[in-house]
Ligand SMILES: NCCC[C@H](NC(=O)CCC(=O)O)C(=O)O
């Protein structure tokens with residue numbers, strides 16, 4: 001694996017998921033050898049709580065040195081090719097990525113979409129520029145269109161709580177006051193396509209995701225119908241893809257409530273966090289023992305550990 005930016009970078013996603021579960025069970029001293037004398041640099045162009053801490057923790061657990069760099073602490077980066085850099089951008093990604101590569105064995109990058117220019121966001125240009133100019137593997141810490149470490153952690157969580165039958169997994173849109181990226185939803189669909197689950201995406205009309213992610217997935221516009229018999233209910237807001245970046249609905253109709261969860265097959269609630277209580281999800285659902293949101297955030301460490309280990313394999317160098 002050269003980089004970890006989507007499920008398509010992974011030769012055998014099932015094996016990676018199983019390796020993450022195996023790493024979770026290893027004694028701490030066995031883990032420490034995996035990344036000894038290696039350095040991980042995490043670069044945050046946008047805020048984070050879980051990704052920042054769980055990926056650092058994964059690095060530390062694997063015996064790595066970890067450095068975190070926040071945008072705003074350094075020079076403002078230019079990502080366009082050929083621009084006359086006489087504005088506020090002091091350093092080109094061409095130099096920045098090459099320089100960081102001298103200090104790091106793996107570079108992690110978090111970069112959210114601007115949600116103004118769909119074509120630009122869906123080119124995932126900032127992540128791709130880092131991949132182009134870095135001389136070491138790049139791991140996505142959530143890019144404009146995908147969040148693969150989250151999806152891998154979600155898959156671990158589903159695997160750990162899987163019923164005997166093939167589970168029905170519902171990805172349900174929910175309301176939010178702010179325009180949010182489509183990355184978590186896009187990525188979740190992509191990873192669930194390689195997991196052995198029955199996936200339905202529930203969203204109001206007008207909230208279709210990008211065709212490359214949506215195609216081939218069952219879609220339901222009636223949320224209650226979608227929830228019928230669900231084993232896992234993954235809740236996430238995303239802003240409109242078609243009316244790009246817009247919040248078209250902000251009424252509580254799509255909020256997940258105990259009454260809606262009662263339609264499921266003792267369904268487990270999932271959310272990547274951060275979550276707005278009583279907007280996306282009623283307190284009584286997230287505070288219920290069947291909610292898996294904290295198991296998901298715990299599994300972020302193990303997803304990151306497995307991805308980092310795979311990127312450290314000698315064939316990458
Ligand atoms: N990394 C997990 C989710 C990050 C981001 N959520 C947010 O920005 C929420 C912010 C707020 O609630 O105001 C998203 O949806 O992609």
Ligand SMILES: NC(=O)OP(=O)(O)O
Nearest residue numbers: 048049050051272273
């Ligand atoms: N779920 C997730 O990626 O959380 P952060 O944005 O806090 O990293």
